[in-house]
Amino acid sequence: MDYKIALVKGDGIGPEIVDSAVKVLGRVGEKFGHSFNYTDILAGGGAIDATGEPLPKESIDLCLESDAVILGAVGGPKWDTLPGHLRPERALLGLRSAMGLYANIRPAVLYEALLSECPLKDSIACEGIDMVIVRELTGGIYFGERGRGEGPMGPEAYDTERYSVTEIARIGRIAFETAMKRKKRLVSVDKANVLESSRLWRETMHMLSADYPEVEYSDMLVDNAAMQLIRKPLQFDVIVTSNMFGDILSDEASMLTGSIGLLPSASIGSGKLGMYEPIHGSAPDIAGKNAANPIATVLSAAMMLRYSLGLEEEAVCIERAVSRVLKDGHRTADIMGDSKAAPLSTTEMTEKIIENI
């Protein structure tokens, strides 16, 4: 089959890690007889430099016309002082919203070979960590009304958390369906003891849970969830939560697996079109040094094969290759632990993965 893939390489390490994913897909295409046709999309800091805006309309259109989008990372210190609507991150939020990608699936798996990389003292209590965070992606405080003004105490600023029943129910369904395919345990994370939007979130999740009697459902307050992830990570199978809580908790969960450089994500909506992005950022400190860990992006490409292209066998093939490479002891700098060996570069790690496909 022929597929049209849009590449938003972005800023910082973005181009390097997206190149890795493309190379790995090339090998998968060879092996299974697919061809992937790529279009480079301008978005983020690079787009600001070239056109003055983070997400030109043409970029949105090209993404909408493709079968799937792979995104590296956007942002960097160069653009940090620009006003909010002109920041590179607007490109990411704009793409998620324009494509209707309201669900962000973020699996966090601790590989057996990386047990020593888990920073918890009792890493044995972490053996077998395998959870999925289902993060709402196009609503909440990220997209609510915001502004600045003069208040009773002087200059002020505000952002608004707002959720509709429709938005909560559609992400809830994805979470319950995800749980049904796994260990059938779902925790919904909110701040219902304080926030009205969280109380509506909780009520809606409870209504949905009636449709999924097989799923063991519970609620958890976000502060407690942050603690429980460290205290007893194995209790989690699927977590569903709002845009901002999901952003924070997924970084926390990633660390349990050894490195944020390992975690992929799939941003999906009601159709087949999706955007596949590592959960980490543009890492400007190591950009251009061929030092980034490409695994998060390579695994995001695997998620693309699974969710947007329906190529399950091909996706598993990439996931197995990554797992084997780690088992064989190959490491990039972020997962070296105390080892004195020289870390693999981005391209060397990519080659190792390709050899295993």
Ligand code: IPM
């Ligand atoms: C993520 C990132 C983004 C987010 C930033 C770069 C806007 O942190 O994908 O987790 O907050 O969604």
Ligand code: MG
């Ligand atoms: Mg984040």
